[in-house]
Amino acid sequence: MTLSAGTDAVRQSLASFRQEREADWKAFEALLARVEKRAPRTLSEGELLSLPLLYRSALSSLSVARATSLDSALIAYLEALCLRGYFYLYGARRSLRTRIGDFFLHDWPAAIRDLWREIWTSVGLTVIGAIAGYWLVASDKRWYDAIIAPSLAGGRNPDSSAETLRSVLYGGGDHFLSGFAAYLFTHNTQVSILAFALGFAFAVPSVLIILMNGCMLGAIFQIYAAKGLGFELGGWLSIHGTTELFAIAIAGAAGMRIGTSIAFPGELTRMAAAARAGRVAATAMVGVTVMLLFAGLLEGIGRQTITSDVARYSIGGGMLALWFCYFYLFRMVRHGES
Amino acid sequence: MAKAKTVAKAKDPAGLVRPLVTPEGVDLRVKLADAGTRASGFLLDVVVIITAAVVISLVTIFGLSGLGFQDAQPLFIVWIIFIFFLRNVYFIAFEAGRRAATPGKRMVGTRVASRSGAGLTLDQVIARNLMREIEVFLPLSILAARGSAGVADTLTTIFGLVWALLFSLFPLFNRDRLRIGDLLAGTWVVEAPKLALAEDLSLRKDPIAARFQFSAAQLDAYGIAELQKLEEVLRRDDYSALKAVAETISRKIGAKVEPVNSKAFLTAYYGELRAHLERKLLLGNRKADKYAR
Numbered sequence: 001m002t003l004s005a006g007t008d009a010v011r012q013s014l015a016s017f018r019q020e021r022e023a024d025w026k027a028f029e030a031l032l033a034r035v036e037k038r039a040p041r042t043l044s045e046g047e048l049l050s051l052p053l054l055y056r057s058a059l060s061s062l063s064v065a066r067a068t069s070l071d072s073a074l075i076a077y078l079e080a081l082c083l084r085g086y087f088y089l090y091g092a093r094r095s096l097r098t099r100i101g102d103f104f105l106h107d108w109p110a111a112i113r114d115l116w117r118e119i120w121t122s123v124g125l126t127v128i129g130a131i132a133g134y135w136l137v138a139s140d141k142r143w144y145d146a147i148i149a150p151s152l153a154g155g156r157n158p159d160s161s162a163e164t165l166r167s168v169l170y171g172g173g174d175h176f177l178s179g180f181a182a183y184l185f186t187h188n189t190q191v192s193i194l195a196f197a198l199g200f201a202f203a204v205p206s207v208l209i210i211l212m213n214g215c216m217l218g219a220i221f222q223i224y225a226a227k228g229l230g231f232e233l234g235g236w237l238s239i240h241g242t243t244e245l246f247a248i249a250i251a252g253a254a255g256m257r258i259g260t261s262i263a264f265p266g267e268l269t270r271m272a273a274a275a276r277a278g279r280v281a282a283t284a285m286v287g288v289t290v291m292l293l294f295a296g297l298l299e300g301i302g303r304q305t306i307t308s309d310v311a312r313y314s315i316g317g318g319m320l321a322l323w324f325c326y327f328y329l330f331r332m333v334r335h336g337e338s
Numbered sequence: 339m340a341k342a343k344t345v346a347k348a349k350d351p352a353g354l355v356r357p358l359v360t361p362e363g364v365d366l367r368v369k370l371a372d373a374g375t376r377a378s379g380f381l382l383d384v385v386v387i388i389t390a391a392v393v394i395s396l397v398t399i400f401g402l403s404g405l406g407f408q409d410a411q412p413l414f415i416v417w418i419i420f421i422f423f424l425r426n427v428y429f430i431a432f433e434a435g436r437r438a439a440t441p442g443k444r445m446v447g448t449r450v451a452s453r454s455g456a457g458l459t460l461d462q463v464i465a466r467n468l469m470r471e472i473e474v475f476l477p478l479s480i481l482a483a484r485g486s487a488g489v490a491d492t493l494t495t496i497f498g499l500v501w502a503l504l505f506s507l508f509p510l511f512n513r514d515r516l517r518i519g520d521l522l523a524g525t526w527v528v529e530a531p532k533l534a535l536a537e538d539l540s541l542r543k544d545p546i547a548a549r550f551q552f553s554a555a556q557l558d559a560y561g562i563a564e565l566q567k568l569e570e571v572l573r574r575d576d577y578s579a580l581k582a583v584a585e586t587i588s589r590k591i592g593a594k595v596e597p598v599n600s601k602a603f604l605t606a607y608y609g610e611l612r613a614h615l616e617r618k619l620l621l622g623n624r625k626a627d628k629y630a631r
Contacts, residue, residue, distance in 0.1 A: 010617045011609070015541060025535065036436050059364045068619060070612050072566045073536040073573065080533045083358075083366050087438070087449070087530070090361070091457040099460055107461070189426075193471045200469075200518060258522060271521065275453070278522030282465030 014069055021061045025081060028054035032084055055085040103286070111283040112327040118253035118260075122210050126249055129214020130221065137222040147212075147219040162227040188244060188295070192251030192288050196281060199255025200274070202263045206255030213248055235309040238316030239302050244295035246323060247288045254281035254288075291323070354515070358455050368528045370515050371448040376527055377506075382442030387428055391421060425475065429467040434460050439530075447531035453514075453524050462523040469519030473505040539572055540609040546599055547606035556591040557614040563627035565615060568608050572601075580604060 031051055035043065043051075062078040069075065112119070136143040141158035191209065198205035217237075224233040258277045265273035298319070306312055354370040371379075395417065432440040438458050439449040450466070452458045478498075509515045520526055560568075571583050577600075584600035587593075587607060595603045618625055625631070 008613070010620065011540060011613045014616060015538065018538060022535070056362060059360065059362050063364055068616060070562055070565055070616050070619070071538060071540075072569055074538070077533045077535045079366060080531055082360075082364070083368065083528075083530055084532075086358075086360055086366060087451065088436075090455075091438075103460070190471070193468055197469050197471050200522065272524075274522050275524030278465040279459070279461045279524065282461045282468060282523070285468055286461075286464055 017064065017069070018074065021057070024054055024057050025061065025078070028058050028085065029081060032081075032088060035088065036084075052089060055082070055089055058082050058085060103283070107283050108287045109327050109330060111280050112250065112287065114280055115250070115253045115257055115284055118256045119250055121256065122249040122252040123246075125207060125210045125252070126214040126217070126245060129211040130218035131214075132211075133215035133218025134222045134225075135218075136215075137219045138226075141223075144219050144223065147215050158223045158226070160223070162229065165224060165227055165229055166232070188248065188292050189289055192248055192285070192292065195248065195252040196255045196258075196285050196288075199252075199258040199281070200262060201259065203256040203259025206252045206259060209255075210249065210252035213245075217245070232309060235312035235316070239306065239312045240295045240298035240316075242316045242320040243291055243298065243323065246320065247291035247295065250284055250291075251288045254284045257281050294319075353513070356514075368451070371446075371527045371529050373509050373515060375446050375448060375529070376509065376515070379440070379442040379446040379448060382445055383429070383440050384442075386441055387424055391424055394420065426467075426471075429470065430463055433458075433463045433467065438463075443527070447529060448527050449530040450525050451528050453526050458525065462525050464523075466517070466519035466523035466525050469517070469522055473508075473518060474502065478502065536573065539569060539605065540612050542605050542609070544602045544605050546602035547609070550593070550603055550606035550610075552591070552593075552607065552610045554614075556593070557611055559591050559628065560587075560611060561625040561627040561630050562615060565608070565611055568604065568611070572604055572608055575601075 027050075031043075031047060031054065035051070040048065058078060059082050062075070062082050065071075065075050065078055133147055136147070137158070144158050191213065195206045195209040198209070221230065221233060224230055258274065258281050261273040261277035262270060268276065298315070302312075302315060306315065354372060355367050356370060358366045358368045360366060398417070429440055433450050437444065437449060438451065443449060450458060450463070452462060505518060509517055509520075512521075514520075514526055516526060568583065568587075571579050580600045581597050584595055584597075584603050588595040588603065593603075615625055
């Protein structure tokens with residue numbers, strides 16, 4: 001019967017296809033397993049050069065198998081292998097060091113410059129919030145408890161005496177203070193993450209969080225200013241506050257960018273606009289975390305040890321100037337870029 | 339056309355396969371991870387994080403008290419920062435790594451990929467993970483804080499739960515199974531299993547199988563869809579399934595098979611049917627299923 005002769009020939013040729021290529025697939029698989037675990041520099045030169053060749057050979061095997069073979073396990077194996085190879089070879093793999101370097105030299109300031117409009121809106125909202133907070137507490141001091149949670153107030157309230165308030169400003173070496181600084185660091189980071197992450201709801205929550213943050217600032221300021229300690233509080237806050245408030249403003253700006261680009265995507269689709277805004281905003285957010293870390297350090301170390309108002313103001317102002325120079329004046333031109 | 343569609347549907351019941359054409363021009367057809375897989379991956383990660391937090395906290399507490407370290411304050415700072423980093427950095431560090439997957443994702447065989455098909459960048463990983471804060475940790479921490487303060491009234495509990503449900507079910511309401519974080523970062527989660535190369539079933543040598551002979555008419559009874567089901571059954575190697583399938587096939591093609599010989603018969607029929615269909619394939623006829631010609 002001709003039938004069995006025909007099928008036997010097909011069986012033979014497909015079996016030999018697999019036998020001939022199998023060694024290459026296995027070699028590619030082993031090599032991939034190695035480079036996924038360790039850095040590519042552990043490979044020898046020959047192995048490194050063979051990686052793309054083996055990838056292409058696996059891809060061509062996949063094409064042949066799809067067209068001629070009906071062994072679905074074989075096709076599934078080749079698809080998984082090629083996908084792993086594709087992700088590895090086209091993953092634009094840069095070492096962690098260059099990624100971090102790029103971030104500080106280029107990506108971070110660029111993201112901040114890109115967000116300038118939102119950042120100024122956010123700073124403006126903080127100021128408006130602060131004025132509102134000041135005015136509310138000035139008109140009725142019961143507003144203070146509504147604006148500032150008692151756990152954050154740390155015993156400061158409108159009824160505190162000037163001495164108590166002053167002792168917070170100039171009291172050195174409080175025992176639990178560094179713990180409190182760490183708590184504030186995580187608290188502020190979470191406020192920033194919220195201001196960023198809630199932005200997708202058309203930026204409304206971000207605006208509210210930034211306004212609220214300004215309100216708290218204004219409320220604290222009022223109770224100090226009422227006792228004639230406004231200038232001193234300014235120094236106490238500014239030593240780390242310039243960095244911290246700027247960071248929170250940037251976080252709010254990042255959230256607003258996402259919200260506005262979802263609301264007004266322009267020529268892109270809503271999804272694509274959101275994705276693009278999300279990436280700029282995320283870069284800015286990592287910067288925010290770094291800034292908050294700086295603020296936490298300044299707060300933990302500097303605030304209680306440096307008690308001169310002038311020094312406090314100059315450190316705060318200096319930090320702000322530093323951030324401005326870094327974001328807006330410092331431009332690194334990378335090679336191959338105009 | 340209608341038939342092609344039903345075939346595609348049979349291969350991809352949940353509609354989760356997406357084209358991914360490599361620069362070499364081959365479509366790799368990535369399969370998106372379904373909601374169940376993603377949930378189990380995330381839960382595994384949560385278990386890992388909680389275990390690490392508990393173990394490290396216990397070790398530091400006992401280690402330091404053993405050293406006679408009474409001042410708890412520096413410990414407290416380190417602990418706060420550690421918990422914060424564990425939660426926020428765990429996902430980012432692992433997904434920015436070479437395999438683009440957390441241990442939980444690795445265990446269920448998935449990874450994060452860029453929707454555009456280009457390489458996954460660090461800012462994408464960061465964006466998708468920061469959004470997790472509001473999707474999961476925000477409602478939970480609100481509930482925990484309210485609960486510990488004893489002020490968790492029904493309304494806040496319901497609000498927290500509805501919020502958490504809304505976000506955790508979000509992937510079910512869009513075609514690409516995107517979380518809010520994926521949506522903003524331009525990523526998705528695809529299946530990237532590590533498969534071992536299975537044996538070629540048609541090379542199986544079976545002395546009893548050699549006794550079975552099939553005519554062209556008997557091999558024309560089935561198509562590719564049935565062949566692949568048969569392959570599944572043979573690889574699973576479950577006695578009662580083999581027997582049932584052997585009965586069905588022998589009835590359809592009119593062959594006589596003893597129940598003890600089911601596996602040998604199916605092996606023989608699989609080999610012959612596959613060779614028959616592959617021969618047709620080479621001649622330009624992809625017989626999709628038993629209804630096709």
